[in-house]
Amino acid sequence: MDFTEAQIQRYARHIILKEVGGTGQARLLQSKVLVIGAGGLGSPLAMYLAAAGVGAIGIIDDDLVDLSNLQRQILHGTDSVGTPKVDSATRTLSRLNPDVKVLPYKQRLTPGNALELIAGYDLVCDGSDNFATRFLVNDACHLAKKTLVSAAILRFDGQLSAYKTHAGGPCYRCIFKEPPPPDSIPSCSSAGVLGAIAGWLGAMQATECLKELLGIGDSLSGTLVMVDALSCDMRKIKVKRDPGCPLCGGHPTIRDLSSQDYTGNACAA
Ligand SMILES: [Zn+2]
Numbered sequence: 608m609d610f611t612e613a614q615i616q617r618y619a620r621h622i623i624l625k626e627v628g629g630t631g632q633a634r635l636l637q638s639k640v641l642v643i644g645a646g647g648l649g650s651p652l653a654m655y656l657a658a659a660g661v662g663a664i665g666i667i668d669d670d671l672v673d674l675s676n677l678q679r680q681i682l683h684g685t686d687s688v689g690t691p692k693v694d695s696a697t698r699t700l701s702r703l704n705p706d707v708k709v710l711p712y713k714q715r716l717t718p719g720n721a722l723e724l725i726a727g728y729d730l731v732c733d734g735s736d737n738f739a740t741r742f743l744v745n746d747a748c749h750l751a752k753k754t755l756v757s758a759a760i761l762r763f764d765g766q767l768s769a770y771k772t773h774a775g776g777p778c779y780r781c782i783f784k785e786p787p788p789p790d791s792i793p794s795c796s797s798a799g800v801l802g803a804i805a806g807w808l809g810a811m812q813a814t815e816c817l818k819e820l821l822g823i824g825d826s827l828s829g830t831l832v833m834v835d836a837l838s839c840d841m842r843k844i845k846v847k848r849d850p851g852c853p854l855c856g857g858h859p860t861i862r863d864l865s866s867q868d869y870t871g872n873a874c875a876a
Pocket residue numbers: 777778779780781848849852853854855856
């Protein structure tokens with residue numbers, strides 16, 4: 608693909624990296640990434656993907672901007688309070704980089720729309736704030752054979768991994784089994800979260816997403832990264848595919864999204 612003069616300038620610091628180069632930058636410009644949630648994680652994630660020149664960024668969120676979001680959700684400004692998050696996200700991302708086609712979906716991800724939505728993208732990044740959605744995204748990505756880069760934050764902690772069952776890696780269910788009962792997990796509104804943690808984990812999530820798109824470095828498939836901001840400690844834990852996993856194991860019982868109850872809800876970011 609031929610770059611314009613403006614694109615050569617805009618992406619010069621990428622193109623000069625031998626691991627990226629003009630070929631890698633062209634690949635990013637032709638990539639399509641779906642971001643689940645325009646909140647704390649989705650903000651830095653989508654902004655770095657847009658700045659990097661990821662060609663199409665879908666962003667799904669049915670919520671309105673609330674004043675209490677602004678402590679961490681840097682896609683949105685004070686003047687956007689009360690308006691749809693996907694609208695302010697689209698404004699921010701388009702302003703950042705006009706090369707990027709932003710596709711806003713003002714709706715919830717459901718078992719009814721997940722597979723069709725995900726089918727149009729190369730990779731999915733989950734920055735949702737509840738376990739029900741996280742399991743739904745995991746199951747849909749496995750069924751659609753898409754790579755999923757998933758992050759979560761609470762209080763001063765974060766975790767991050769990539770799930771590539773199409774390449775033999777474990778899925779989210781292999782590690783976390785099933786959604787916890789509602790009310791058993793503290794919510795972000797009751798437990799709190801340091802806003803900058805969203806920036807830390809969201810930027811890591813964007814980095815892993817770009818690595819997966821470019822096919823460079825070590826994939827986080829089979830590795831769970833745990834971040835503790837208070838001690839500034841970051842640990843990597845090896846995780847394996849569970850042969851008894853109901854989704855990706857040897858004898859799966861989850862073969863479509865309609866067989867599962869994704870209504871359980873417990874907020875974690
Ligand atoms: Zn699994």
